[in-house]
Amino acid sequence: MKRIALYASLALFVGVLGVSWYTHGTGVVRNDPARRISIPERLTVPLQVQVAHNGTTIFFRYRWPSPRAGIFHDVLRYDGNAWVVRGDAVPGPQPDGLHEDRVSMMVDDGHVPEFGRYGGYITVGRRLAGLSDEVSGREIQAHPYLGQRLALDEATKYLPATRQNLDDWAATVPEPDQQALVAAGYFLDLWHWRAHRSNPVGVADDQFVGAGRLSDSGRGPYATNWDAARRQPRLMLDRARVGRSALNWDDIVQGRVGQDDVYYLREDQAVPFDAAASWRTGDTIPRRILRSSQGSRADIAVSGRARWADGFWDVTLSRRMDTGNPREDKIFTDRGIYQVAFAIHREATGGRWHYVSLPFTLGLGRSAEIEAARFEGETPNWQQRPANVTLFYPGQVNWPLVNSTRHAGAPNVRAGVPVRYRHSEDQLAHYGIEMEFNEAIQRQWRLTILGGLLLIAAFGFALNALLRRQGA
Amino acid sequence: MGPYHAVVVHFPIALLTTATLVIALRAFSDGALARSTDRALVPLLALGVLSGAAAFAIGLMVWPLEAIFSSPLGRNHILAAAWTLAYWALLLATRWIQGPAVWDGFTRWVMLGLAILGGLLLAITGALGGHLMGTPTAASEGLRLLGWEIYTTYYVPDTTLALIAAAVLVLLALGWWGRRARAAV
Structure with a gap:
């Protein structure tokens, strides 16, 4: 017994x-919209990058997998009585698929040394938009510098030295110091290609990160198609040019509108909205008006056609190496070394629900992790092997946390040990999620x-x- | 304290690995060598557990507790170390209490099974510690293949905790019954 x-x-x-x-x-670990938590099924995504230049223009070619072409952003849908916004940002994928795919790249030329070691982590302050403890848009708008001077309406990325206190998003250094920082090159150039809000007009948005995520001077490629006073769109499609006044909701959400269709509202293909037209339930008009961007903000062009095919986006961007705007752009020179980090949005996600990379070195005629090929003529032939980048979902890890006693590696960060020395992308993805449920x-x-x-x-x-x- | 932890941790690894080999030898052999080494088993286990406790304590001082408790890999290392220490203490207590009779009949295979499990726990703890200090091994990949992504914390849901609590009660009841039965003989 x-x-x-x-x-x-x-x-x-x-x-x-x-x-x-x-x-x-x-x-x-589970999705929790109340805490703005949505975890993607895949934690890492590959990205291939090729770079080439001819001495005056530099080209970046990006290729990454995406299950479908996310070419739509938010829209205005007629529900039989009124025009209603559909496609507002939500944690994780937008249920109707109404958030565009994107690729973005931050660039530095050595003036932000922490960027070359820790990449985008240095730009993530406490309580940024999308985090579980995000600061409200009203607080940002009321801030004397961020809201009233820079016109920010949400807590965006910023660089650490633009704050007096690492832990406090609101503790901005005085404006003269901000300007001095920018003049000293303390900012990151931000190339920002959007499948809906910039691609149809052949550009990527040209932005930079300093005290916040800011746009270069000039006019951006999109505006909002909403007449708040009349609660209706400002513009509609020009039937004479594109054959219809609006898109159909079912066609959009069921994927029957493709890249070769007019899925966007371009200024030159639009006419003033006619409220008296016989609108039907389900008529849908894009909420963004696309237009030619101007000034420094128009520096980055789409080279050829950015296309999604067979589950992959293939996007090539080009820019003059010297734009003449050294306070908004990082100027590329032959034999130069730069630091770059990449990000993509896919599967109808926005905000922080992206995949990011660790920083890479980029060499123009110099040995680096990504080496730009020199070519003669107008367009590169892309003979060189692409650099393989692993993008990862970063979860909720901010720069104050990385530097705090809650991070065992904080002394290493203070000593300047690069993130790659102790962490892999896979590890950072898991750690980022675990931190959301710490x-x-x-x-x-x-x-x-x-x-x-x-x-x-x-x-x-x-x-x-x-x-x-x-x-x- | 990192370097001191690295030094001290060699002792439980060496002692308990040796203890595993001694148990394996004794389980398969009644020869003179097996019996001789078995006589050193209790001191081996005792020193292994004591040095393991010292390594555990020093390990908790390598980083601020707030930091190591926030690191998935750190949490895993602490969990594995705590369980390993407790498990080998169980083996020590068993050999001490049961004496050489533990090698009689079927129980020698019980001891062998427990030692193999203890050796695995020890190996996992050491592998996680090495990974934590920046020197990952193939053991980490092996654990992944077995279903544990070591960059995620090892924890169990409430239902499993309830099952563990129930198992604890059943084991205590069986033990209590065993003691009474023995006392009645």
Whole structure:
């Protein structure tokens, strides 16, 4: 009988260990819209990058997988009585697929040394838009510098030295100091291609990151198609030019409108909105008016056609190496070394629900992780092998946290040890998610340790009580 | 304290690995060598557990607790170390209490099974520690293949915790019954 009890104890101990192994890691991590948490199924995505220049123009070619061409952004849908905005940003994928695909790239020329070591992490301050504890748009708009001077309406990326206190998004250094920082080259150039809001007019948005995510001077490639006073679109498609006044909602959400169709509202293909037209339920007009961008903001062009095919986007952007705007753009020179980091949005996500890369060095005629090929003529032939970049979902990890006592590697960061020395992209993706549930995971982990210790102790008690003692 | 942890941790690894080999030898052999080495088993296990406890304590001082408790890999290392220490303490107690009789009959295979499990726990703890210090090994990949992504914290859901609690109660009841049965003989 005791032997049976002994076997039962052994079986119970091993069985519970088996159940623990089988169920571990479940029960805590889950999507939680209330906390603005949405975790993608894939944590890493590959990106291929090629760079070429001819001495005056530099070309970047990006290729990455995307299950579908995300060419739509937010729209105005007629519901039978009124025009309603559809496609507002949500945590994770927009349910109707109404968020555009994007590729973006931050560039530095060595003036922001932390960027070359930690990439975009340095731009993520506490309480940025999309984080679980995001600061409200009203607070940003009320801020004397960020809101009233720079016209920001949400907490965007910024560089650490633009704040007096690393932990406080609002503690901006005085404006003269901000300008001095920019004059000293302390900003990141930001190339920002959008499948809906910039691609149809053949450009990528030209922006930069300093005190916030700001746009270069000039006019951007899109405006909002909404007449707030009349609660209706400002423009509609020009039937004479494109054959219809509006798109159809069902065609959009069921993917029947493709890249070769007019899926956008371009200024030169639009006419003033006619409220008296016989609108039908489901008529849909893009909420963005596309137009030619101007000034420094128009520096980056789409080279050829950016296309999605067979599950991949293939996008090539070009820009003059010297734009003449050294306070808004990083100027490329032959034999120069630069630092770059990439990001994509796919599967109808916006905001922080992107995939990002660690920083890479870019060499123009210099040895680097990504080497630009020199070519003669107008367009590169792309003979060189692409650089393979691993993009990862970054979760919620901010720069103050990276520098805090909650990060074991903070002393290494202070010593200038690059992120790549201790972390892989895969690791950072998992860590970023675990940080979103840090308190809940810690609680469950403590209970798991305790449960295991009690199980071992109880098993030891049973084992020794059921075994024959020496001399017994 | 990192370098000191790295120094001290060699002792439990060496002692408990040796103990595993001694148990394996004794499980398969009743020869003179096996019996001789078995006589050193309790001191080996005792030193292994004591040095393991020292390594555990020093390990908790390598980084601020707030930092190591926030790191998935750090959490995993602590969990594996705590369980390993407790598990080998169980083996020590068993060999100490049961004496040489533990090698009689079927129980020698129980000891062998427990030692193999203890050796695995020890190897996992060491591999995670090495990974944490920046020197990952193929063991990390092996754990992934077995279903544990070591960049995620090892924890179990509430239902499994409830199952563990129930198992603890059943084991205590079996132990209590065993003691009473023995006392009655």
